[in-house]
Amino acid sequence: MNNKITFVDMFCGIGGFHFAFNNLGAKCVFACDNNKYARQTYEFNFKDIEPELFENGYFAEDIVKVDPDDMPDFDIFCAGFPCQPFSTAGYRKGFNDPNRGNMFFEVLRLIKAKRPRAFFLENVKGLTNHDNGRTFHIIQEKLTELGYSFHYKLVKGTDHNVPQLRARTYMVGFRDETTEKSTFVFPESEPLTCTLSDVLGGKCDRIAARALMTMGWAKRIDSPFNWSVYMVDGKEHLITVDESRRLMGFPDSFKFPENMSMSNRRIQLGNAVIVPAIQATARKIIEYIQTADIA
Ligand SMILES: C[S@@+](CC[C@H](N)C(=O)[O-])C[C@H]1O[C@@H](n2cnc3c(N)ncnc32)[C@H](O)[C@@H]1O
Missing domain, CATH: 3.40.50.150 (Vaccinia Virus protein VP39)
Structure with a gap:
């Protein structure tokens, strides 16, 4: 290039x-x-x-x-x-x-x-x-x-x-x-070879996550607005900030400043x-x- x-x-x-x-x-x-x-x-x-x-x-x-x-x-x-x-x-x-x-x-x-x-x-x-x-x-x-x-x-x-x-x-x-x-x-489009199970490190009930949102992270799995809790290996799992980074395709080198709050990290992603x-x-x-x- x-x-x-x-x-x-x-x-x-x-x-x-x-x-x-x-x-x-x-x-x-x-x-x-x-x-x-x-x-x-x-x-x-x-x-x-x-x-x-x-x-x-x-x-x-x-x-x-x-x-x-x-x-x-x-x-x-x-x-x-x-x-x-x-x-x-x-x-x-x-x-x-x-x-x-x-x-x-x-x-x-x-x-x-x-x-x-x-x-x-x-x-x-x-x-x-x-x-x-x-x-x-x-x-x-x-x-x-x-x-x-x-x-x-x-x-x-x-x-x-x-x-x-x-x-x-x-x-x-x-x-x-x-x-x-x-x-x-x-x-x-490219084939989907990386699934939600690959990112969350266990067997998931879905192939792909819903869209990550900025607010309201701790939703229950049975809520119609749930977009952050998934079943992984049969247990409820709230996706972490690092998993969200991967779900946005940001590189491993990407880092937040140490003092950045968790809520700001989630909003920014x-x-x-x-x-x-x-x-x-x-x-x-x-x-x-x-x-x-x-x-
Ligand atoms: C949808 S986000 C864009 C995110 C970005 N493409 C990324 O990959 O992170 C929109 C951004 O516009 C910024 N924004 C809103 N109003 C603005 C303004 N008047 N001047 C500059 N930035 C503004 C917000 O702070 C927010 O970060």
């Missing part, structure tokens, strides 16, 4: 995108997150890998305050942006900036200003039918208006050999091409992206940029 491919990691959390692109030889040149604890974990993991990121203001906090002139140029804009409803009605009626502060419009503002070669956005499964599809329609429309193609796919952890369901909407686009003419394709799933699409984006000759 070409070492010169650069990316930004917006809403970086604990760095799921960063690990994925880093594994492909790409370089992170700017990141932002406004959560104090996620920032500590991010810096703890990446300060040796990418020291320049933590100098010169390249590790920003609130995206709303990010001035594109303060960002270096880069090839790929990555963001797992928080899903907030926005005013499609206000937007349609042309109200003056009705969605100021909405995270999607911050994404749009920075893509418009920096014009990277590609974007890679991630969001919840329900994004595509939120507000009867109107939210997703506007997202698509605004990005294509900027001169980007727009592709999307629902991707699960189990599609990339990680035994967690966690379906997410991946959105990818390339500068100066239309969706119709674009030849980009998402990666094929529950907010993250599945690294091998992101990496499979990231590989296709890098290959496409290199072969489709997007200037």
Whole structure:
């Protein structure tokens, strides 16, 4: 892979995108997150890998305050942006900036200003039918208006050999091409050879975990909202933080700062992206940029 491919990691959390692109030889040149604890974990993991990121203001906090002139140029804009409803009605009626502060419009503002070669956005499964599809329609429309193609796919952890369901909407686009003419394709699914039993170290009643969440960890096994207790070797087992890390596909080298509370560790993992799933699409984006000759 070409070492010169650069990316930004917006809403970086604990760095799921960063690990994925880093594994492909790409370089992170700017990141932002406004959560104090996620920032500590991010810096703890990446300060040796990418020291320049933590100098010169390249590790920003609130995206709303990010001035594109303060960002270096880069090839790929990555963001797992928080899903907030926005005013499609206000937007349609042309109200003056009705969605100021909405995270999607911050994404749009920075893509418009920096014009990277590609974007890679991630969001919840329900994004595509939120507000009867109107939210997703506007997202698509605004990005294509900027001169980007727009592709999307629902991707699960189990599609990339990680035994967690966690379906997410991946959105990818390339500068100066239309969706119709674009030849980009998402990666094929891979066989699931690693099961929940492999991660939890005993025989489980399920092949894959439900999506890890951020809150309410200690659920009973018979609760309809249980997502953290599984039957392992015939006994109830509450998944540990380290098992959760593996269920997100984060590398063994990933560490939390020692003083990070258990609840913050669980929240941060529950907010993250599945690294091998992101990496499979990231590989296709890098290959496409290199072969489709997007200037
Ligand atoms: C869904 S999580 C993204 C997790 C990340 N992709 C990962 O792998 O860990 C969304 C992140 O957006 C951050 N966030 C929310 N509002 C923000 C803002 N105004 N500026 C910067 N970051 C923000 C949250 O702190 C959270 O870490």
